[in-house]
Amino acid sequence: MNFNWLSQIFIISLMNLRNIPQRWGTSSVAIFGVACVVGVFIAVLSMAAGFQRTMSNAGSPNTVIIMRAGATSEMSSGLSYEQTQLISSIPGILKDGDQLLSSAELFVVVDISKKSTNTSANVSLRGVMPAAFAVRDKFKIVEGRNFEPGKNELIVGRSAQKQFNDLAVGSTIKFGQTEWRVVGMFESGGGLAESELWCDAKILQAAYRRGNSFQTIRAKLESPGMLEDFKAAVAADPKFNVDVKLETAYLSEQSAPMTKFIMGVGYPLAMLMALGAIFGAINTMYTSVSTRTREIATLRALGFGAFPVAFSTLFESLVLAFVGGAIGSLVAYFLFNGYTVSTLNFASFSQVVFDFAVTPALVKQGVIFAAVIGFIGGLFPAIRAARLPVATALRDNG
C-alpha cells in the first residue's frame, strides 16, 4: 500500500460516515444524548447570562450610588433631606446647564401579582425628582407621558408591564387605599430600571410616611477619575456616614448571589449529564466497532494502519457529538432565547425581570462541551478498534 496515513484516514473516515445510516438506531441515541446535554446546559446558563445582562445594562461607568454606610441595598439605605442636599453640593458632580446631575431617590416595594402565576410579587417602586431622568442616559418614555409632580401617577418599565398585572398605560392600580394612574411606559436600555415603577418622590414620601427622607443618591461624576476625590470628600465629613460606590460595582454586587447560584447548579448539572451522555456515546461507539469487526479486519489485512482505523472511530464519535451539540444549541436557542421571566433578587428584595439570553459565548461553550463528550466517548472504542487481532476478527461471523 502506498497511501500515506492522511489519505488512509480520509478514506476510512468517509467510509465510516457513509455507513452510519446502517447503525442509525445507536447513532441517533448518541446524537440525542449529546443534544439533550448541550440543550439543558445552554438553557440553564442562558438564565444566568440573561440575568447578568439585565443587571449590568443598567450601570453607567461614571455614575455613583450613595447609600447609608453598611446598607446592603437601596432598600436598606436611608438618607435625610439635609444629607442629600449637602452631599449634592460636594464638588465633582457633573452639571448639565444649571441642573446638578444628582438624584435623590426613594426605593420601596409594592405587592403586585405576577401575570404568569397570579401570586403577589415584590415590585420595585422608585420615587424620583426631575434629576433622575438626567442621571440616566438611556431613559426614554416610549408610550404615554411622564408623571406630573404632586399627582398619584406612575410610569412603568417595559419589563414590569410585561410581567405584572394591571400596568397598562391608562389603567389604575390600588396600593392600599391610594389609587394610582399609570400614565406612561419607559425603556432604559434593557436595564434593571425596566423592572421598576416610578413616581414622584414627594408623593411616595407621603404614602409611605417617610417624612422628608430619601434612601439613595445617584450622581454623575464629571469623570470616572473623580471617584477617589469624591469618596475622600464624603468620608471627610462625619455627618454623612455613607458609602459611595460605582453604580456598576453596586449592580454586580447585587447580581452576584443569583448568578453564582444558577451557575453553581448549572455547571455540576451539566457535568453529571455529560457523564451520562459519555456512557451513551461509549456504548454507541463500542457497538459501532463491534458491528464493523470484519470490515475493520479486512481493512487491516489490506494494509491500512491501526492509527487511521482508530482515528476513523474517534472521528465518527466527534461528528455524532457535533451534530448533537448543534441540535441542542439550536433547540435551546429557539425555545429559550428571549423568554421572559422574573425572579426575586434577594439582595434587593425585589423582582428583577429578565430574558433568557443564549449568547454566542454560551453556544461556543456548548459546542466545546459536545466535542469533549465526543472525544471521550470515542477514545476507548477507537483503541479497541486499533487493537483488533486481524486473524480472529476475520473469522468472526457476527
Added chain:
Amino acid sequence: MKYLYFIFKNLTRKKVRTSLTILSIMVAFLLFGLLRSLSAAFDGGAEIAGEDRLVTIHKVSIIQPLPQSYLAKVQALPGVEKATMANWFGGYYQEQKNQFAQFPVLADDYFDIYKDLIKLPPAQLENWKKNRVGAVIGRALVDKYHWKIGDRIPLIGMFPQKNGSTTWEFVIEGVFDAKTEGADTSGMLFHYDYFDKSRQFGEGTVGWLIIKVKDPKQSAQVAAVVDALFENSFAETKTNSEKDFAKSFAKQFGDIGLITTLILGAVFFTMLLVAGNTMAQSFRERIPEFAILKTLGFSDITVMLMVLCESIVVCVFGGVLGLLLAKIIITGAAVDFAATLPGLGMSWKIMTSGLLLVILLGLITGAAPAIQGLRLNIIGALRRN
C-alpha cells in the same frame, strides 16, 4: 435463585457494557435526587408551615410596618389563641456576604407559637430574658460561624440606632434546635424591646404579626376578621395562612418546581433512551440463546420474566446507587447551605418516589425485549444464526 445466578452470569458477560449502562442510570437518579431535594428546599417553608398559624402583613407590601397597637387588638379577637409579632432586621456579620435572618421578637410568645418547630432549653430562655441585648441563635448558625454562648456579636443592620450607628451588639444567650426535620435554624432572635427603644425611626411599629388560631378549620374566617378589623385604616392588612404565605414567597423566585421538572424530564428521557437502547441491543444479540432455552423446555413466561428481571436488576442497581450518592451529597451540602437554603435535605418521600421510578424504568426498558422473548419463534430464531 438459580434464575438469579443465570441473570447475573448474563450481566457479567459484557462487563463494560453493563457497567456503562448502570453508570448512566446512576447518573440519572443522582440528578433526580439532587434536583428534587433542591426544589423541595425552595418549597420547604410551605411544607412544614403550620396550618393553624396566620401571618398578617401590611396590605401594600411586606416592607411597610404595622402599628404595634394591632397586636393587642388581634389578640382580643375571638378565635385567636395567641398572637405575637416580629420585625425584619436585615443585618450582616462583618462582611456583606455574611447575611442571615435576624428578627426582633417577644421571647416567650415566639417560642410558644413555634413550639412545634423549634426548641430552646428553658434555662437558656430564662438567661436570655434577663439580658436586654441577649440573642438566641439557631443550630445552623452555630455550625456556620462557631459562635457559642457568651460571645459578643456585633452586627451591621439596616436600622440606625438613635446615635446614628448601624452597628448593633448582641450577646449569645442560647441556641435553639429544630424539632421537625426541615425547620429553619439559620436565624437569630433578639428582644423586640431592645430593638424598638434603640432605633432611630419607626418606633412603635412591627413588621408582621403571627397569629395562632384556636381551630385550624377556622383559619380563613379568622384571617378575614383580622383584615376587616383594620379596613379603611391607614395601615390595611393582608392575612394569610403561614403555608400560603411561604408558598407565595417561594413563587417569587420563579417556578423552581417547573424548571426542575423540565430538566428532569430531559435527563430522564435521554437516559431512558441510552439505557433502553443498550439493553435492547444486548437482548437482540442473544435471541438465539433464548431460542435454545425454550428448546430446552423453559416456558415463554419464564423467558419473558428473565428478560424483564435482567433489566430491572440493572435499573435497580444503578438507580439505588444514584439515590444513595445523592443522599450523601445532599447531607454534606446541607451544612454549607444551611444559611442560604435552610431545610435542604433528601426526604424519604423523594427516596421512595425515586425507587418507584427505578422499577418503572426497569419495566419500560425491559418491556419490548421481554415481549419479543415471549413471542419468540424457536425455529425462526435458531435459523438466524
